[in-house]
Amino acid sequence: MTLKWLAVVVAVVSLTSAVTGNVVSGVLGGGELPLVANLLALTVAGTAVVLAVVAELHGRLDDRISELRELLVARLDELEARTGDRNTGFVEGYLLSHGQEAEVVPFGRRGRGAAER
Numbered sequence: 154m155t156l157k158w159l160a161v162v163v164a165v166v167s168l169t170s171a172v173t174g175n176v177v178s179g180v181l182g183g184g185e186l187p188l189v190a191n192l193l194a195l196t197v198a199g200t201a202v203v204l205a206v207v208a209e210l211h212g213r214l215d216d217r218i219s220e221l222r223e224l225l226v227a228r229l230d231e232l233e234a235r236t237g238d239r240n241t242g243f244v245e246g247y248l249l250s251h252g253q254e255a256e257v258v259p260f261g262r263r264g265r266g267a268a269e270r
Contacts, residue, residue: 157208164201167194 171194174186185191 155208155212157205157212160201160205160208164198164205167198167201170194171198 171186171191174190174194178184178186
């Protein structure tokens with residue numbers, strides 16, 4: 154059972170027990186439950202309702218983030234398929250024009266110049 158529905162069940166049981174206790178004590182004894190018992194039942198029910206709302210909002214947010222992630226992955230895959238790897242042709246052309254022993258060397262560090270080397 155998810156957190157949302159568990160909180161709803163706790164709220165319903167809490168309010169039902171408070172109402173039943175007040176009705177039974179009113180019929181049998183002519184009074185009502187002590188104020189502490191009524192406040193405890195209302196506090197538990199209120200907390201459970203807030204927890205149920207937060208759990209529902211969390212579920213919706215999680216679904217929304219999942220949809221956005223899937224959309225982003227699809228868009229990035231589409232961009233990758235459309236653009237491809239443009240540097241592959243450059244490197245292959247360089248190697249073919251300089252023979253098999255040609256070595257691809259990365260650019261040096263950019264910065265303050267040769268003084269640091």
